[in-house]
Amino acid sequence: MKNISVLGSTGSIGVQTLDVVRKNKDKFNIVGLSANSNADLLYEQIVEFRPQKAAIFDDACVNKLRERLNNINLKTEITSGMEGLIEVATIDDAHMVLVAVVGMVGLQPTVKAIEKSKDIALANKETLVAGGRVVMEALKNSRSKLIPVDSEHSAIFQCLQLSSNPKDVEKIILTASGGPFRGKKTEDLVDISPEKALKHPNWSMGRKISIDSATLMNKGLEVIEAHWLFDRNFDKIDVVVHPQSIIHSMVEYIDGSIIAQLGAADMRNPILYALSYPERLPGVSHKLNLVEAGKLTFEEPDYETFKCLKLSYDAGKIGGTMPVVLNAANEAAVDLFSKGKIKFLDIQDIVEQSMLKHNTNEKPSIEEIIEIDKNTKSFIYKNYLK
Numbered sequence: 001m002k003n004i005s006v007l008g009s010t011g012s013i014g015v016q017t018l019d020v021v022r023k024n025k026d027k028f029n030i031v032g033l034s035a036n037s038n039a040d041l042l043y044e045q046i047v048e049f050r051p052q053k054a055a056i057f058d059d060a061c062v063n064k065l066r067e068r069l070n071n072i073n074l075k076t077e078i079t080s081g082m083e084g085l086i087e088v089a090t091i092d093d094a095h096m097v098l099v100a101v102v103g104m105v106g107l108q109p110t111v112k113a114i115e116k117s118k119d120i121a122l123a124n125k126e127t128l129v130a131g132g133r134v135v136m137e138a139l140k141n142s143r144s145k146l147i148p149v150d151s152e153h154s155a156i157f158q159c160l161q162l163s164s165n166p167k168d169v170e171k172i173i174l175t176a177s178g179g180p181f182r183g184k185k186t187e188d189l190v191d192i193s194p195e196k197a198l199k200h201p202n203w204s205m206g207r208k209i210s211i212d213s214a215t216l217m218n219k220g221l222e223v224i225e226a227h228w229l230f231d232r233n234f235d236k237i238d239v240v241v242h243p244q245s246i247i248h249s250m251v252e253y254i255d256g257s258i259i260a261q262l263g264a265a266d267m268r269n270p271i272l273y274a275l276s277y278p279e280r281l282p283g284v285s286h287k288l289n290l291v292e293a294g295k296l297t298f299e300e301p302d303y304e305t306f307k308c309l310k311l312s313y314d315a316g317k318i319g320g321t322m323p324v325v326l327n328a329a330n331e332a333a334v335d336l337f338s339k340g341k342i343k344f345l346d347i348q349d350i351v352e353q354s355m356l357k358h359n360t361n362e363k364p365s366i367e368e369i370i371e372i373d374k375n376t377k378s379f380i381y382k383n384y385l386k
């Protein structure tokens with residue numbers, strides 16, 4: 001039995017993870033859950049999965065949640081804030097922590113879980129974008145395994161199982177759907193509403209990642225995520241637009257062979273693989289029908305219209321704290337766009353301006369990363385929330 005803590009259990013990935021666990025009760029057991037402020041869903045999850053501990057980030061929700069659980073005699077310990085998140089990430093009995101919070105808030109609990117030698121199933125890409133070096137260093141001194149959940153990185157991880165020699169790999173090819181605005185030009189994107197940006201063509205996901213897919217920032221963050229996970233230079237990580245999202249990514253070997261991973265666009269597949277790795281278990285979602293899928297097509301990304309992808313390569317190549325700024329500026333800008341405070345095209349401009357102002361520190365500590373993240377966001381909120 002594998003004991004699992006889920007950080008971000010009330011979100012899109014969290015809910016799908018619990019579905020995978022529900023369908024494999026003889027293999028997986030939930031020991032920890034966490035949410036930001038969705039106390040009602042967290043309560044239901046606690047009642048169903050009976051974890052040892054649960055954390056709700058928002059302090060204001062703690063007392064009511066404790067009271068509701070007391071009324072039905074449930075002994076789950078309730079904690080809050082960053083301390084609570086870290087407690088859930090480091091429960092003694094947990095073998096694996098599935099990190100599915102959204103944003104940089106995942107960095108500290110991930111590092112603490114690695115220090116306690118927990119295996120990590122990582123959906124939260126912002127953690128690696130901002131703190132890749134810190135996470136990799138923590139892994140070197142730990143018995144933890146880091147297993148990607150992000151669909152593209154799960155695909156690459158699976159393609160890489162076919163060779164034990166990293167020198168056999170020529171390059172990584174990340175596929176991108178192109179998002180809801182594929183084929184559009186800058187002038188078409190002036191008056192885009194959050195509702196339109198949230199309509200991903202192939203995946204049902206949380207708000208922030210859906211908007212990131214629409215700006216192509218999601219792919220940019222994934223390029224940096226791939227750099228850390230698979231130890232590849234940026235010139236050996238390509239992006240190709242594949243609008244059908246059937247090939248989840250590919251690895252090109254030095255002899256020219258390209259190995260791809262295909263499957264239905266359902267995150268329960270990579271979640272199941274991360275939870276069961278190195279074993280494979282029967283799937284819990286519908287299977288891909290290749291004949292129904294029909295055509296698989298490929299295009300170059302439009303780097304000029306969707307500047308975030310190019311900015312991410314730039315930030316990744318500069319390294320140090322530049323990806324921290326890229327990520328923080330994007331988190332703040334996406335939030336402002338979501339709330340109707342800025343326009344769609346402002347997102348890429350805010351990210352670009354934030355990067356232009358920043359003097360890179362090459363090897364930041366975790367404390368410095370957190371400080372730069374905070375300062376970058378407060379500067380943007382101060383300017384746009386007047």
Ligand SMILES: NC(=O)C1=CN([C@@H]2O[C@H](COP(=O)(O)OP(=O)(O)OC[C@H]3O[C@@H](n4cnc5c(N)ncnc54)[C@H](OP(=O)(O)O)[C@@H]3O)[C@@H](O)[C@H]2O)C=CC1
Nearest residue numbers: 008010011012013035036037038057101102123124205206
């Ligand atoms: N959704 C998807 O298909 C995919 C997602 N990912 C990545 O996985 C991560 C999660 O995405 P997704 O599930 O879509 O996001 P959601 O917005 O659906 O869920 C986010 C989860 O994190 C919690 N949360 C948000 N802010 C905080 C905070 N400050 N402190 C603690 N918990 C917090 C939320 O709690 P509450 O519900 O209370 O707000 C919720 O449980 C992201 O990094 C995303 O890029 C990667 C690949 C695919």
Ligand SMILES: CC(=O)[C@@H](O)[C@H](O)COP(=O)(O)O
Nearest residue numbers: 150151176177178179213218
């Ligand atoms: C499901 C998943 O992993 C997302 O990252 C998804 O791939 C987004 O799609 P695009 O960013 O390619 O539009």
Ligand SMILES: [Mn+2]
Nearest residue numbers: 150151152222
């Ligand atoms: Mn992805």
